[in-house]
């Protein structure tokens with residue numbers, strides 16, 4: 001079988017095409033158009049994010065993870081994919097831990113009970129400049145309203161998030177509101193948009209419109225942002241279960257502002273990318 005091997009994986013239905021650039025240099029430095037063609041669910045393999053495992057730059061890391069959204073654009077963080085890459089690396093290394101390097105730093109991953117994986121998603125950043133926002137506002141109460149949504153909480157998980165609390169997250173038309181908010185002038189680098197409601201003690205139901213993708217069944221960095229936002233607002237404690245369309249993630253916001261995210265990893269299939277999809281690359 002010719003073509004470049006990949007593995008199709010997902011975290012709670014947030015799905016990825018994962019290439020190994022350490023073995024196949026043809027997938028290193030893909031351009032945005034090529035990445036979008038591969039990620040396209042009609043013309044390509046189809047995925048929310050396209051992931052390339054690359055040789056680590058930092059001696060402390062086991063590998064570097066490059067993340068591209070469905071629209072081909074490179075982004076800083078992807079929690080669900082980080083668990084998937086950690087699972088691959090731990091399998092290769094025969095270890096129950098791995099360090100994944102990203103453009104925003106090193107992430108520590110560990111195998112947890114029941115086949116789950118825990119990732120330290122790093123230190124959350126809460127200043128308006130770090131979200132980033134286009135003006136100096138209290139990020140615990142961003143003055144932004146659209147329809148039934150208002151009064152967002154901004155959190156940077158390596159990537160930008162805006163969290164809205166509502167009575168019933170499932171009643172919100174996120175397909176309509178998400179893209180308008182993603183591209184709002186308040187967010188100079190756009191934003192991932194989460195709509196959530198408290199459904200029990202330390203239990204939060206969340207839906208997400210992802211920057212550069214659209215509605216996904218789960219978003220790990222989004223769950224981190226929601227867990228932090230709820231605790232900032234005093235709606236929950238610092239350890240919460242986040243119920244997404246695709247299932248549950250457990251989030252813990254530590255006193256040092258790091259966030260631990262625990263959840264499952266799944267492999268769908270192995271495949272080979274026809275070289276025509278790499279285009280002129």
Ligand SMILES: N[C@H](CCC[C@H](N)C(=O)O)C(=O)O
Pocket residue numbers: 014048049069075076077078079080081159160192210211212213216218219220221222
């Ligand atoms: N699904 C990913 C989020 C990707 C974030 C991406 N949509 C962005 O533009 O930041 C996750 O599990 O964290």
